[in-house]
Amino acid sequence: MDLEIFWFGIVVFFWSGYFLLEGFDFGVGMLLPFVPRSEQERSVLFRSIGPVWDGNETWLVVAGGATFAAFPAWYASMFSGFYIALLLVLFFLIIRVVSFEWRTKSTSPRWRRVWLWANSVGSYGAALIWGVGLSNLLYGVPLDSNGDFTGTFWDLFSPYTVFAGVTVIALFAFHGATFLTLRATGAFLDRVGRTARVLSFPALVLGVGFLATTVGVAMDRNDKDLFPPVLPAAVGIAALLLAALLVRTRSGWAFAMTALGTVATVVTLFTSLYPRVMVSDPNFGNSLTVDSASSAHYTLAVMSVVALIVVPLVLLYQGWTYHVFRQRLEGDEPGEESVPELSTQPEA
Amino acid sequence: MDLASTVVDLSRLQFATTSIYHFLFVPLTLGLGPLVAIMQTLWYRTGDDAWLRLTRFFGTLFLINFAIGVATGLVQEFEFGMNWAVYSRFVGNVFGAPLAIEGLAAFMLEATFLGLWIFGWNRLSPRVHLATLWIAVLGTWLSGYFILVANSWMQQPVGYKIVDGEAQLTSVWALLSNGFALRAYVHTMLAGLIFGSIVMFGICCWHFLRGRNVELFRKAAMLALIVAVPVTLLQLVVGNRFGAAVTSAQGMKIAASEAQWDTCQPCGFSAFQIGGFTADDPTPAFSITIPRLLSYMATGSFDGEVKGLNELQAQEESEFGPGNYMPNVRVVYWSMRAMAYAGVAMFLVAALGALLYRRRKLEQARWFLWIAIAAISLPYVAATAGWILTEMGRQPWIVQGLLLTSEANSPSVSATWVAISLTLFIALYLALLVVDLWLMRRYARVDPMAEPEGEGEEKPPSATPAVGY
Numbered sequence: 001m002d003l004e005i006f007w008f009g010i011v012v013f014f015w016s017g018y019f020l021l022e023g024f025d026f027g028v029g030m031l032l033p034f035v036p037r038s039e040q041e042r043s044v045l046f047r048s049i050g051p052v053w054d055g056n057e058t059w060l061v062v063a064g065g066a067t068f069a070a071f072p073a074w075y076a077s078m079f080s081g082f083y084i085a086l087l088l089v090l091f092f093l094i095i096r097v098v099s100f101e102w103r104t105k106s107t108s109p110r111w112r113r114v115w116l117w118a119n120s121v122g123s124y125g126a127a128l129i130w131g132v133g134l135s136n137l138l139y140g141v142p143l144d145s146n147g148d149f150t151g152t153f154w155d156l157f158s159p160y161t162v163f164a165g166v167t168v169i170a171l172f173a174f175h176g177a178t179f180l181t182l183r184a185t186g187a188f189l190d191r192v193g194r195t196a197r198v199l200s201f202p203a204l205v206l207g208v209g210f211l212a213t214t215v216g217v218a219m220d221r222n223d224k225d226l227f228p229p230v231l232p233a234a235v236g237i238a239a240l241l242l243a244a245l246l247v248r249t250r251s252g253w254a255f256a257m258t259a260l261g262t263v264a265t266v267v268t269l270f271t272s273l274y275p276r277v278m279v280s281d282p283n284f285g286n287s288l289t290v291d292s293a294s295s296a297h298y299t300l301a302v303m304s305v306v307a308l309i310v311v312p313l314v315l316l317y318q319g320w321t322y323h324v325f326r327q328r329l330e331g332d333e334p335g336e337e338s339v340p341e342l343s344t345q346p347e348a
Numbered sequence: 349m350d351l352a353s354t355v356v357d358l359s360r361l362q363f364a365t366t367s368i369y370h371f372l373f374v375p376l377t378l379g380l381g382p383l384v385a386i387m388q389t390l391w392y393r394t395g396d397d398a399w400l401r402l403t404r405f406f407g408t409l410f411l412i413n414f415a416i417g418v419a420t421g422l423v424q425e426f427e428f429g430m431n432w433a434v435y436s437r438f439v440g441n442v443f444g445a446p447l448a449i450e451g452l453a454a455f456m457l458e459a460t461f462l463g464l465w466i467f468g469w470n471r472l473s474p475r476v477h478l479a480t481l482w483i484a485v486l487g488t489w490l491s492g493y494f495i496l497v498a499n500s501w502m503q504q505p506v507g508y509k510i511v512d513g514e515a516q517l518t519s520v521w522a523l524l525s526n527g528f529a530l531r532a533y534v535h536t537m538l539a540g541l542i543f544g545s546i547v548m549f550g551i552c553c554w555h556f557l558r559g560r561n562v563e564l565f566r567k568a569a570m571l572a573l574i575v576a577v578p579v580t581l582l583q584l585v586v587g588n589r590f591g592a593a594v595t596s597a598q599g600m601k602i603a604a605s606e607a608q609w610d611t612c613q614p615c616g617f618s619a620f621q622i623g624g625f626t627a628d629d630p631t632p633a634f635s636i637t638i639p640r641l642l643s644y645m646a647t648g649s650f651d652g653e654v655k656g657l658n659e660l661q662a663q664e665e666s667e668f669g670p671g672n673y674m675p676n677v678r679v680v681y682w683s684m685r686a687m688a689y690a691g692v693a694m695f696l697v698a699a700l701g702a703l704l705y706r707r708r709k710l711e712q713a714r715w716f717l718w719i720a721i722a723a724i725s726l727p728y729v730a731a732t733a734g735w736i737l738t739e740m741g742r743q744p745w746i747v748q749g750l751l752l753t754s755e756a757n758s759p760s761v762s763a764t765w766v767a768i769s770l771t772l773f774i775a776l777y778l779a780l781l782v783v784d785l786w787l788m789r790r791y792a793r794v795d796p797m798a799e800p801e802g803e804g805e806e807k808p809p810s811a812t813p814a815v816g817y
Contacts (some may be wrong), residue, residue, distance in 0.1 A: 051467035054418065055460035058451065064425050065448035072440020072514075079429025079436070080758035085770045086426055091776060094419040098780065099434035105787055148433065149760040295441040296516045303445055310453045318460055322472050 003300035004290045008277070010307055012270040014063035015134070016263045019168075021056035023262045024255075025049040028175015029096065029123030030169070032116050035180075035195050041188050042116065046103065048183040049323045053100060055318055057093070069303055070236075071128045073147055073293035081141060081149025082133050085156055089129045102345030131168030133244060134266075135161045138214070138273050140221055140281025147278075147288050160217055167249045169212040171265065174203035175258040178243065181251035185328045193247075196254070200244035207240045208263060211268055218272030222238035222279050229272040236264030356609060356757050359431040362773060364739070366423050369777050373417035375731055378492060379544020380410045381485040385478075386571065392478050402568050405796040406548060413786050416776070416780055418459070423773075425451075431604035431766065433758035438751055442508050442517045443498050446524075450494035458487030466469045492540070493533050500529035502747045503531075503738070504597040514748065528597055531590045537813065538583045539734070543727040545576035546694055549701060550724035551792045553710075553717040558669055561797055562711055564764040573705055576698035584691055588645055595654070598748060601741035602646050603657045604675045606682035607632070617641035625678035627658075668749075673741040679736065688731035690726045697723045 028049050036042040049056075068075040079086060095118040103115035139160050142151040177196035184192045211233040218224040243257035273279070277293050280286035294300065374560060384407050391399035398444040398806075425447065429436050436444075468477050501508075508515045517523065549572035552565040595602045609630040616637040619671075624632030643652040657674055664673035696719055704710040722777025746753040 017717060047467075051463040052460075055456065056464050057418075057422075058459045061422060061425060061455055062448070064429075065444065065451040065791070068425075068429065068436065069444030070438055072437050072444055075429045075444070076433035076436035076758075079426060080431070080433035080760050083430050083633040083761050083765050083769070086430055087772065090423050093422060094776065095779075097419040098415050098783075101411055102783065102787065106789070108542045122475065146759070148758070151640070164524070195589040203783070295444070298440045299445055299517045302520045303448060306449055306452065310449075314452065314456050314460075318456075321460055321464055324464065325467065340531060 003297060004070075004294040004303060006272075006304065007066070007294065007300055008274065008290050011063060011066050011070065012267060014059055015270070016266045018056070018059035018063055019130075019262050020259050020267050021059055022053070023127075023172045024175045024179040024258075025053045025056055026123040026127050027172040027174065028180060029119045029176070030127075030173045031176055031180070031195065032120045032123075035177075036188075037191065039112070042112075044184055044188065045180070046119075047329050049102065049181060051300050052321060053316075054097075055321065057097070066303075067309075068198065070245045070295055070300060071277060071290075071293040072295060074288055075148060077278055077288055077293075078137070079146040081143075081151075082136070082156065084153040085133050089126050089133075092122040092125035092129070094122075095119075096126070123172075127172045128165040131165035132156055132161045134166030134269055135214075136279050138217060138222060138269060140279035140287075142282065143278065143286040143288070144282035144283075145286055147286065147293075150214055160213060163206075163210060163213065167265075168207040170199070170202040170206045171258070171262055174199040175241070175255075175262055176253040178247060178251065178258045181247075182255055183329055185330060189328075193251070196247050196251075200247050201257075203261075204240050205245045207265065208237050211236045211265065214268055214272055220282065221254070221282075222272060222276060223276075224272055226279055229268055232264045232267040232271050236261050239264055353754065355761065355766055356754050356772055358763055359761075359807055362766060362770040363427055363431060364736075365770070365777070366427065368735060369781075370420040371735060372419065372728060373420065373730060375412050375536070375540040375543040375727065376413050376547060377410065377417050378488055378540025379542065380406060380413070380548065381481075381488050381544070382541070383544045383548060383571065383575065384410050385481045385485050386514065387568070388478055388481060392643075393472055398564050398567055398623055398632050401564060401796040402588060405794065406568070408791050408794075409551075409788060411462075412784065412791060414462070416784055419780070420457075420777070422423040425454050429758075431758055432756050433752065433760065435746055435756035437514065438756070439501075439515055439747060441672075442505075442515050442523065445517065445520070446494040446497040446501075450491055450498075450795055454486075454487050454491035454494055458484050458491060461487060472774060489537065492536055493529075494751055496532045497524055497526065497529045498538055499738075500526050500532050503532075503594075504528040505747060505750055510750075515747070518758060519708060522674050527593060529698070531586075531593050535583070535586050535590050538586060539727070539731055541575055541579045543731070545572040545579065546698070546727050547724050548572040549576060549698070550721045550788065551719040553701075554792065556711040557714065557717045557721075559711075564796060566711075569663075569701075569710065573698060573702045576694070577702050580691065580695035580698050584695060587688070587691060591645055598742060600657070600660045600673060600675065602678070603655060603660055604640055604677045604680040604741055605737060606646075606654070607677050607681045608642070608654055608656050609658055610656040611653065611659045612656065613643070614640045614651050615642035615646070615654045617680075621681075625681065626728065627674075669768065671744070673744060675741050680741045683736040683740070684735040687730045687737060690733070691731035694723060694726050694730070755812060792795075 007284050012340040032042065032045055036045055043203050064075070067078070099115040099119040099122070102117075103112055106112070133156070136156050139158060140153060141149055144150050174196065177192065180192045181189065183195055213235050215226065215229045218229045219226065239257045239261035243254050243261060246257060247254040275290050276287045277290055280288075295303075384403055387399050387406065388403040390396065391403055428447075429444075461480045462782045464472070464480040465477065465484055468480055472480065501523060505515070505525060506526045506528075507517060507519035509518050510516070549569055552569035552572065555561055555565040556569075591602065606615075607621065608615065608640055609624075609626050609627070616639045618632070619638055620637045621632035621635035623629055624635070644650050646652060646654045657677070661673055665671065701710065701714065701720060702714060704713050742748055744752050744754060746756045
């Protein structure tokens with residue numbers, strides 16, 4: 001197999017992992033202002049993702065790094081072209097990252113509210129922009145013959161790409177809710193279950209609509225046939241349907257299905273994109289392709305060896321982390337952190 | 349100023365701002381991590397409750413600091429592509445590899461295992477829980493290695509060939525064992541340990557001044573001094589040897605850092621000077637010079653020859669064509685001195701502290717305690733100045749001898765966009781800094797004995813139920 005194709009697959013794998021994992025912790029963040037009714041319930045939400053969000057977010061670091069190493073021209077065109085959009089992503093992620101560690105550092109209700117909203121706004125914002133950004137790779141942006149973006153920030157917004165952004169929000173919110181049905185207990189679990197059922201509708205409607213549209217966009221704007229993009233799209237539609245059905249009865253399976261639906265959405269997008277990695281519109285000929293954007297064979301070979309050794313290890317220890325933190329969380333459980341809570345006021 | 353140079357200047361200013369800021373937090377993570385791990389190990393081995401309290405106390409500071417490091421690290425990875433697209437296309441084959449490996453092999457370890465450590469006090473056995481912290485620390489140290497491999501390639505490119513105007517990797521071993529990278533790595537990790545120990549020592553001294561928990565903080569102060577004294581001393585030697593390696597790779601950087609306009613042999617070290625920083629005014633109005641010291645620092649011999657800026661400029665012009673190949677001499681000269689003098693000062697503080705500690709006079713020497721608290725600022729000065737020297741000393745090159753900074757920015761990104769992003773970064777980063785300093789100060793002053801008693805071992809401190817994480 002060509003190493004370029006292998007690395008395209010690896011990049012898709014990393015983006016899928018990122019959406020699958022950070023997808024539910026973005027989803028939990030989205031539910032923060034609306035679902036919990038007490039500080040205990042808010043604490044359940046934070047603790048459900050507290051131990052894992054950083055590892056989840058690292059999948060983005062890895063996706064970015066892998067793109068840089070394996071497809072420098074793609075990385076350069078995408079990151080400079082989507083400049084303002086990525087700037088916004090960074091802002092949303094930064095306020096969200098610090099909210100996890102800082103929220104618990106004071107008991108003042110106002111302080112906690114600030115960081116709760118920072119987390120939530122960060123989750124909505126980042127999800128929206130990832131949807132808009134990645135769908136633009138397929139929908140097409142104006143590129144010159146060097147692969148440099150020649151449009152403006154507003155060129156990133158078309159009905160299809162905004163649709164993608166909204167769909168990603170709906171998918172993540174549902175995915176986060178099914179995750180919480182595995183973590184909550186008691187009366188709170190009932191309410192989380194109801195939330196998940198309600199959220200299954202927008203996720204299903206938007207998700208199915210988006211997957212179908214994406215196959216259409218691939219044929220219309222990227223010179224693709226119905227097959228193969230239709231395959232992952234069909235898997236995604238089936239998964240979302242099953243998730244919506246199972247959410248009433250089998251929360252474990254429902255979560256597995258939202259996970260599959262999320263991954264299938266990413267895979268559909270990238271399958272629709274291949275063999276291009278960034279479509280140019282107008283001037284389709286300026287599109288970047290897997291071949292034209294990739295690193296030389298030697299770099300790819302070195303990176304392949306590293307990836308084949310390290311990725312299984314990462315899956316192993318991250319899987320173990322989820323095993324360690326698998327149990328449901330009581331609303332009134334004491335803090336899990338190692339650090340002294342301020343049971344007394346610090347000396348002034 | 350024309351538009352093209354405006355966008356390059358703004359991009360440089362943004363990259364400098366965000367990376368200096370990022371590196372205010374990184375070295376403390378690198379240094380405090382192992383110190384906290386040692387304290388937890390001591391608790392695990394001896395069962396002495398004091399070490400557990402110290403682990404939690406400094407662990408909190410470690411995590412507050414770590415959060416910003418993570419948040420601002422992502423910016424660094426994105427900025428290469430966002431602001432320096434031409435650079436990214438040119439170096440991606442080579443430079444991208446260590447960056448990607450860093451994410452996959454190092455940062456992943458750090459992020460995952462720190463989550464296990466923070467939340468694992470009750471879920472894991474004490475032994476496994478301790479191991480998670482050491483693995484996270486290993487992750488941070490590995491991370492530093494790969495990042496410095498990437499950066500060092502910009503200082504001293506190795507293991508590559510140029511094909512169709514792109515650098516392509518030819519030997520990953522040459523890349524990973526780049527002499528520049530290995531020296532930079534040792535230098536940077538020692539800097540991390542200096543950060544950890546000097547900051548920890550300063551905080552202990554603050555508690556001595558308050559006269560509270562003196563016995564507890566004596567233990568931490570002892571640990572901090574055991575690290576700080578040899579490491580600050582070793583760093584002076586390592587920094588000096590590193591300088592000699594830079595001389596051979598980047599003669600211009602060294603000449604500029606000494607404001608040495610003419611080639612000399614032997615060369616005196618200018619300890620301080622007024623004027624003499626521009627080609628029009630090469631002779632300082634006033635200077636204090638130590639004979640032969642520069643020869644020794646730059647070459648390892650007291651008779652060594654150090655090439656001057658003018659000769660190197662002529663050399664580079666004949667090699668690369670007309671242009672100005674000199675960095676900003678004034679900035680590079682002073683950043684080198686700020687770094688070196690702060691380094692010496694830290695050694696003196698640590699040595700004096702150790703002396704007072706051995707004579708059991710440390711807690712009473714109030715004048716010294718104030719100095720030690722003020723010394724918390726020194727590692728920040730030294731590290732910032734060190735990076736300014738490293739990066740500004742390489743100018744006008746972005747990759748030494750291969751690509752000029754002025755030609756490396758993103759063609760699709762306008763000066764307006766960068767002005768917007770720079771403004772936003774400065775605003776956000778200032779806000780974060782204010783909150784971070786407030787939190788660090790607050791938690792550095794917490795009374796570690798004030799936690800509820802009788803809850804030793806691996807149990808986390810029992811919090812009021814309403815405020816659990």
